[in-house]
Amino acid sequence: MNAEYVLRCLLMLCFALFSANASNWLYLAKLTSVGSIANEETCERLRGLIQRQVQICKRSIEVMDAVRRGAQLAIDECQFQFRNRRWNCSTLETMPVFGKVVTQGTREAAFVYAISAASVAFAVTRACSSGELEKCGCDRTVHGVSPEGFQWSGCSDNIAYGVAFSQSFVDVRERGKGQSSSRALMNLHNNEAGRKAILSHMRVECKCHGVSGSCEVKTCWKAMPPFRKVGNVIKEKFDGATEVEQRKVGTAKALVPRNSQFKPHTDEDLVYLEPSPDFCDRDPRTPGMLGTVGRQCNRTSKAIDGCELMCCGRGFQTEEVQVVDRCSCKFHWCCYVKCKQCPKTVEMHTCR
């Protein structure tokens, strides 16, 4: 029993050391077999968590369902944002979820780290607001000391809890390895940039409710942006990401732009250490590097989704396909669509 525990710990440790670069906890999204993460034993059975994350899992078991939804959200959003790029954020059924694509310190890795840190903060905050979690907001007072808590001065925003949880859960991998490695610094920076993408796009909304509804009394609150917006913001940061290298600044090590002509990056920008590969060809040594063979492309576009760039100059084949489209539909606000089926012919271009 005891030996087994030690062995498991050792295995965990080895595992953590060897694959620590990938954000393995995203594998939670793939764990559909585990129904709901309801007791502490489930925590240990979850693949992809390092030991410290398992501890967090045990300590705040109620949050883990939200974390898993966050992982799913991150993958969905990544796939939406990258749908037109050569690397389309395709996942594997094995660990690590994105194969080895994000193990190097590339732009893509920066994006994945940022979106996953943001998605955990987002999902946990949402879970707080829907009453799933019991210790949000109120036990982390933002506005200083409140003698009687909720009854005296209300609670702080749930986003503070969501962000703090994301910081402790997602960042723990990098913190464990010591602050020195440049990759850890890059990941921490990008995680924080992802969370900033939510925080700096919070919508402030106000309601007047004084005498006769006048603005004598006004209450304002902050609302989270929709996650699509967060995704768009991080994608913009991806497009303008800064290549950095580690340098000594004073006594501490810090990441500074490789090209000193560029202005230094801010907290909200993404940074990366190595240029990305071209993602053109399948690489059997790098799982997840699927190449662009067979991908659909847009013949008229000159951008990255255009056939020229997408197919890396290999050319493309065009075929006419009969698709059954839905038309003249009747919708309800939820769960009901009644459509006619209209067959139509479309040209489909796929990369060779």
Added chain:
Amino acid sequence: MAGAIIENMSTKKLVIVGVILLLFQAFSFMVGGLIAPSPTTAVYYLATKCVDTAKNHQSTKWFMPWGPNQCETIRNFDEAEALKIEANNIVFAVHIPLPNKEMSPWFQFMLVILQFDIAFKMHNQIEDGALATVDVGLAYRDDTLSEWTEMAHSLEQRKLKCNFTTTKNYENEGRYYECDLLPFMEVGSVSHKYYLLNIRLPVHERKKINVGIGEIKDIQLVGIHQNGGFTKVWFAMKTFLTPSILIVMIWYWRRITLLTRPPVLLEKVIFALGISMTFINIPVEWFSVGFDWTWMLLFGDIRQGIFYSMLLSFWIIFCGEHLMDQMERNRFSVYWKQVGPIVFGSFCLFIFDMCERGVQLTNPFYSIWASDVGTELAMAFIIVAGICACLYFLFLCFMVFQVFRNISGKRSSLPAMSKARRLHYEGLIFRFKFLMLVTLFCAAMTVIFFIISQVSEGHWHWGDHTLQVNSAFFMGIYGMWNLYVFAIMFLYAPSHKRYGDSQSGGDTGANSGEEIQLTTTITHVDGPTELYKMTGKEAQE
């Protein structure tokens, strides 16, 4: 009987009184800024999507979003489509407050705002002027084990005002519309611990109910209530202020009844101002802690309305009584032209408030802004009240201008007067102007703090202390107008001192002859202050 205290008081004493009042003023700001928390709290709720499996939806079943009796939930509507769940079977459930918390009567009121998250779909867009029909029930209970008791049930319509900021194409499907906040519910007392909202969006294609409202992804609610801590500090302040204003009011009226003449209009108006201040001060809200009085919110509005209209009327009459000649003044009917707009304007606001908060007593989900006719009606009332306010301020400015013109006219004839009389008039003019300045100062402070509290973020950090700007604004301004009324009642109370007793310096002994002369020339003028005599005399001339 020679005049009011303000005239007979020495400058030194006046300064002392002013300093004491200023200290109280600073104290009330500090209490608000440092002790009280921010006035209100907004809590964000995300509705849980429950599935109503029962065949007929008439049953009085309540759906709990979480906890031991949690309803059957779905995460998102893609799931629902797969499970063949229809829109009519979906109930959005929100429990107020969040887990492990309790509502309290100290929260005073609770209002809830509704917001739809509607995703853009090319084929399923929000139609122009789309109406969302919401079937909503509100229930309460006081301990976590008992059954829910229904408090209100209603079928409400809300107009969706949404716009899509990016271009409408397939590329942008899945982005959310930006929708205006919808007023949803308002309850005037929070006497129960737990509240539960069950919201349905029934679809009826033939009746065109909830058709063309886009693809709803989520319902978000924001619950706003007053902070318990703020309520306690506020009540404490009111409880402290009530006796102080009451005592000075009684003292004032006793002084007036001691006079041989009947009270004049200005004295009556000041007394009425004191009464309305006391009326707003009396902390009847203490009862709301023990009783479920939903009309307290409306009652508070009415009390504030009465005080504001009294204050505005007081300013008009105060200026007017220093302006007109003897034949016309001292009758309330003279001021109908100026007081009329105040009464009419506040009556309009009263009707509007009755339409909104009055109806909410029976149906907490009612909002006058929800229907077109209601919106127009409400706007009409508010616009009329606004016009009245503008008219009033034109009259007031004109009157103040006239008073100052008369005063400067009087000043030019001052050198021709005897010394005692001149000093007396100069003192009067100074003090009248001083009071005008105080009024202006109070009004300016109110406006400035109002703007600050609107613009600022709500709290400032000042070293280790956090200053709650909004609370400081409410407490400070409330204390300020109390002190203002206090000062007016005190300074305009009739003086016991014989005329000239406290006149500055040398002319104390030698002015008895002068005094006789002064009083005999204007004996027919029997106003409360010497200034009346002056302006009245001038009008005669």
